[in-house]
Amino acid sequence: MGSEMCIRDSTWTLLGQGYLALEQANAVEGNHAKLFSAVHDFGKTFRSGQEMADYLDSKELPAAEFMRAFNNPKVRRKLAQAETEGSRYKVQSVPTMVVAGKYTVDMGNGMQRALEVVDYLITQERAKRTGDSAVANGP
Numbered sequence: 001m002g003s004e005m006c007i008r009d010s011t012w013t014l015l016g017q018g019y020l021a022l023e024q025a026n027a028v029e030g031n032h033a034k035l036f037s038a039v040h041d042f043g044k045t046f047r048s049g050q051e052m053a054d055y056l057d058s059k060e061l062p063a064a065e066f067m068r069a070f071n072n073p074k075v076r077r078k079l080a081q082a083e084t085e086g087s088r089y090k091v092q093s094v095p096t097m098v099v100a101g102k103y104t105v106d107m108g109n110g111m112q113r114a115l116e117v118v119d120y121l122i123t124q125e126r127a128k129r130t131g132d133s134a135v136a137n138g139p
Helices: 010-024 028-040 049-056 063-070 073-088 111-130
Strands: 096-099 103-106
Touching: 010 028, 010 049, 010 063, 010 073, 028 049, 049 063, 096 111, 103 111
Parallel strands: none
Antiparallel strands: 096 103
16 A cells, blocks of 8 residues: 555645655655745745745755756656546545545544544555454544
């Protein structure tokens, strides 16, 4: 059971593409936290990939390298898939986790509770796949 990204609107699209660009450039560590903090702690709005590139520009990740990754066809394919998944699962907020392509779990009841529910659902799905009848009780 892997993790995939879901995209729902244009702001998420831009930020999602930025994250995928960081993955493509092997530069997630440190840079993702910097973007996350800019958006969530300081209310920064990025209107383009170039704005993100300029914001992250450093010796370790030059703006031009970020933009090459941002415009990479592989990143665009992953982004298109994420947009499809966001629509398919009707994601309304982030973070939202999808388990086994069937269940969506958001943070409406807090992160700890969401993680408990996700763990439970994963246990249930694994048991179904392996035929294990001794499945744990609900969260």
